[in-house]
Amino acid sequence: MTGPSVTEVYAGLVAAGELKADPDQAAAATALGKVQAELEAVPPRGSTLWRFLGKKPEPARGLYVWGGVGRGKSMLMDLFFEHVHIHRKRRAHFHEFMLDIHARLKVEREKEKGDPIPPVVTALADEARLLCFDEMVVNNMADAAIMSRLFAGLIDSGVTIITTSNRHPDDLYKDGLNRQLFLPFIELIKDKLDIFTLDGPVDYRRDRLGDAKTWLVPNGPEATVALSDAFFRLTDYPPEDRAHVPSMELDVGGGRMLHVPKALQGVAVFSFKRLCAEARGAADYLAIARRFHSVIIVGIPVLGPQNRNEAARFVTLIDALYEYRVKLLASADATPDALYPEGDGRFEFDRTVSRLMEMQSEEYLAEGHGPR
Numbered sequence: 001m002t003g004p005s006v007t008e009v010y011a012g013l014v015a016a017g018e019l020k021a022d023p024d025q026a027a028a029a030t031a032l033g034k035v036q037a038e039l040e041a042v043p044p045r046g047s048t049l050w051r052f053l054g055k056k057p058e059p060a061r062g063l064y065v066w067g068g069v070g071r072g073k074s075m076l077m078d079l080f081f082e083h084v085h086i087h088r089k090r091r092a093h094f095h096e097f098m099l100d101i102h103a104r105l106k107v108e109r110e111k112e113k114g115d116p117i118p119p120v121v122t123a124l125a126d127e128a129r130l131l132c133f134d135e136m137v138v139n140n141m142a143d144a145a146i147m148s149r150l151f152a153g154l155i156d157s158g159v160t161i162i163t164t165s166n167r168h169p170d171d172l173y174k175d176g177l178n179r180q181l182f183l184p185f186i187e188l189i190k191d192k193l194d195i196f197t198l199d200g201p202v203d204y205r206r207d208r209l210g211d212a213k214t215w216l217v218p219n220g221p222e223a224t225v226a227l228s229d230a231f232f233r234l235t236d237y238p239p240e241d242r243a244h245v246p247s248m249e250l251d252v253g254g255g256r257m258l259h260v261p262k263a264l265q266g267v268a269v270f271s272f273k274r275l276c277a278e279a280r281g282a283a284d285y286l287a288i289a290r291r292f293h294s295v296i297i298v299g300i301p302v303l304g305p306q307n308r309n310e311a312a313r314f315v316t317l318i319d320a321l322y323e324y325r326v327k328l329l330a331s332a333d334a335t336p337d338a339l340y341p342e343g344d345g346r347f348e349f350d351r352t353v354s355r356l357m358e359m360q361s362e363e364y365l366a367e368g369h370g371p372r
Contacts, residue, residue, distance in 0.1 A: 006080045007033035025072045028065060028198045032080040032162070035060050039086050039130060039160060059129065062161035064136075064189055066168055067199035068368055073164040074134055074266060075236075076198075080162065081132050090128040094136045094163070095290040098143050099251050101150065117146065121153035133163040134266070137290075137370050138173040138182065145178075148185040155192050166368040169195065214360050216331045219299055223331035227269075227296050230329055234294055235265040252287040266293040266369075272300045276313040285320035293369035295321060300332035305343040312345075315352050322355045325367045 004012075010029035013019040038060035065073050081091045092100070101120065108116030124131075131154070138144050154161065165172070169189045173182045189195075212230050216223035232239045248263040258280075262269035268288065275285075275297065288295065303311040321328055332339060336356035340349040358364050 003083055003085055005033040006036055006076070006083050009079050009083055010076070022072065024067075024198055025076060028072075028076050028196055029079070031063060031065075031194065031196050032076060035063055035160065035162065036080060036084045039084055042086075042129075059155070059158040060160045062155070062163075062193040063196055064163055064165065064169060064193045065196045065198050066165045067197055068166065071198050073198055077132055077134060077162065077164055078265075084130065086130060088128045089130040089132070091132040092134075093291055094133040095287075096251060097131075097133060099253065101146070102142065105146070117149050117153065121150065121157060125154060125157035125159050129158060130160050130162070133161070135293075135369065136163045136165040136172070137167065138176070139371050141177050144173050144176060144182040144185075147182065148188055151185065152188055155188075161193060163193075166370050168197075212329075214327070214329045214365070215336065215356070216329075217335055218333050219301075219331045224298065227298060227329055227331060231262065231267060231269060231296060234267045237264055250287055250291060252284045254283070256284075258284055258287070263292070266291075267296070268292040268294070269296045269298070271298055272310075272314075275317055276310040280313055282316050282320065285317045286324075288317075289320040289324035289326050292326060294327040294329065297328070297330040300330055300339070302333050302338075303340045303349070305345060308345060311340060311349070315349065318352050318355055318359075322359060324371055325364070325369055327365060327369075328356075328359050 007029045010019070010026065014021050014026075019025075042060070065076070067073060077091070081089065104120045104123065105116045108119050113119075138147065151161065167174075169186050172186060173179055176182065212226065212233075216226055228239075228242070231237075231245075232242075237245060245262045246264055248260045249257040250260050250263075252258050259274075260268050260270070261274070268291075300314075301307070301310075303314065318328075320326075334341070336353045339353070339356075340346055
């Protein structure tokens with residue numbers, strides 16, 4: 001039994017005033033509704049009708065939805081994934097998916113039974129006939145080298161792929177090392193998936209922030225309330241249900257996990273102590289920067305020689321967030337230029353001050369999430 005289509009759900013949200021009418025979003029919802037209908041028309045695997053067909057049904061053609069930041073891509077993906085009525089489906093942030101792939105490949109290589117990619121493809125296709133990815137971005141050779149064979153195998157195995165990205169397929173892994181090895185993947189995407197541009201004039205994510213300050217001084221109840229309000233605006237989560245905001249465990253590599261106290265719709269909330277008072281390094285901060293488009297940090301103290309380790313980690317954290325154009329909202333005991341007022345290390349902190357100031361600018365806030 002099927003429920004309402006993503007097209008109908010989207011139209012209902014607009015009619016109820018929960019979403020603004022947007023013709024580009026409506027067109028994307030229609031495209032996703034078409035994929036939904038095709039997926040739901042396929043009989044369940046192992047059913048009498050499946051066996052009657054005598055062969056594996058043709059998979060629904062996938063969709064690559066790309067466009068600028070804050071245009072509603074993830075919101076539409078949420079609606080689609082929630083309402084597509086099939087059993088074997090999986091949604092993941094693209095970076096997390098590739099970490100899973102490399103872990104599976106490592107296991108297969110240790111078996112020393114030949115090419116590790118086919119058994120990984122077989123296992124994935126057995127687990128899900130629909131794979132949905134948020135923010136497809138490729139920034140390392142390890143991913144680029146395997147993606148063509150991996151995704152060709154998945155599609156040949158009947159898996160439908162829906163993905164969002166801030167980039168046109170032709171711009172993926174642009175200027176990357178040995179990019180020629182990645183070009184077959186781009187051609188595969190353009191051949192096997194429908195390319196849909198969602199790049200309307202309104203940046204809804206930026207629009208939700210409004211004129212809200214992104215760096216609040218000092219720490220305290222007033223700043224906490226302002227950051228809480230910003231979180232609920234960015235995520236569309238009902239404030240009256242604040243006690244049930246989900247958390248998550250973020251895989252930061254090396255078999256380590258980082259607890260994210262609040263994580264929803266690409267927005268994460270951390271305390272300064274959790275990020276910088278604990279033993280953390282660049283790998284942790286890069287995992288955060290890849291996974292979240294907006295990060296809220298509360299409780300940043302004045303820094304100096306007395307807490308040099310925390311200050312050094314904070315510098316590395318800001319470098320990672322800046323590199324991936326993450327929107328930073330924070331409460332602190334001082335403005336950026338007064339955050340490290342004196343002492344050994346003050347000169348080296350100047351670059352961080354400059355980046356913190358730039359991260360509050362309209363130009364920075366309007367940029368898309370992803371590596372520079």
